[in-house]
Amino acid sequence: MTLRRRAKLALIVADWAHVLARQAAVVIDRTPASALRVEGGAPGCRAPIVLLPGIWEPWRLLLPLGRFLAGAGHPVHVVEGLGWNGRELDASAEIVATYLAEHHLRGVFLVAHSKGGLIGKRVMVDADAGPRVRGMIALCSPFGGSSLSLPLLRRSPLGLFAPSGLAIAALASEREVNGRVVSLASAWDEMIPEGSTLPGGRNLALDLAGHFRPLADAGVHELVHRQLHELIESEPPMELTAIAAVGRNGAIGIRGDVPWHIPEDWRRFKAVTMGGSLIMGRKTFELIGAPLPGRTSIVVSRSPREPAAASPVTAEPNQTRVIWVTSLDEAIAAADSSRPIWVAGGAEIYRLAWDRLTGLDICEVDQEPEADTFFPAITDEEWVETSREQREGYAFVRYQRRVS
């Protein structure tokens, strides 16, 4: 046996001794998931994190890394529904997507180990769950599969990692999200001899060898945190705010009109939205009757009157424009993100945008009028009130989406 082979064997033994000891400790560990949910935290450290373990790894295997990130102020989530994480990829991603939706999580960063990186990328490319995720740090993830996934393992959960398998190929063909993924690869990884390179992603090599030991290494924890902040700073979250006048009963409209006449609300609407982009439904656009001066009206319709816009659209400040689009994605892409983006109704469009809204700017009208269109319920679980200006018969109230 050559020295090189002996050294590799020693590394494998050390890596597996480490993980088996950790697995044994984890079986008796009763640390609750809530231990990773801190209150407050340093400014810039509030971005929620979801930990995604590898195959046959309970979430507590990632506890040292989770504790480090929680200690830095991040609300850290774990998806207990993954259990020992032996399910096939789509089923695992579905569990994570459900968790994100049920916990109203947005602007999330995934921190994943091994198979967790594949699950995370599957979530990022999902049409519904993807927009909730801003980026991912993946540690030792087999984005190109692993040659250790031999044909005889094809029908086992390990068959997922076959380099020529459908799951790996399908995921590899989705390249759009790769730029928001940092892939950290061990100096030598006995479980992924071909490494963890993700084309188009940010690929970094660790000084450390092994598939499991990086999970418990203090230097790796710091690197994960640094990379997380580079991702946070590279792409500031897009602010998307719904603006509406809403009655106590949720009313916003009756027979194509608003159920009240509040001149100050109109004046304020004009002042706060001036220069920005307003996304609205075709019906609301027609009810307003003319393009809103000094703003970009982005009209969502299944049958647009004009060809859908090329994106992104740059306009002079306070230019009056109308852009027709056929979906919310197109509407957001067409908006000039250097200025505020507003969702201006009506009910169908508020509902369509709801999960992607980061804020609400509401004129709360102290009336319960007859209505045929309603605003979605504003709940304390989802929204936190940040300001309130009381007037006679109504109030201007701002809400921010809770981050965890």
Ligand SMILES: NC(=O)c1ccc[n+]([C@@H]2O[C@H](COP(=O)([O-])OP(=O)(O)OC[C@H]3O[C@@H](n4cnc5c(N)ncnc54)[C@H](OP(=O)(O)O)[C@@H]3O)[C@@H](O)[C@H]2O)c1
């Ligand atoms: N109180 C307030 O602040 C406020 C604000 C705005 C509006 N309103 C009121 O709300 C009412 C209008 O609201 P509404 O819900 O009936 O209509 P709306 O949301 O303004 O517009 C609905 C239209 O949007 C398009 N659309 C909806 N979902 C779409 C999707 N997934 N993809 C592509 N296009 C889509 C469709 O246009 P096509 O039919 O062309 O396909 C649909 O008919 C009025 O009474 C208005 O006064 C109140």
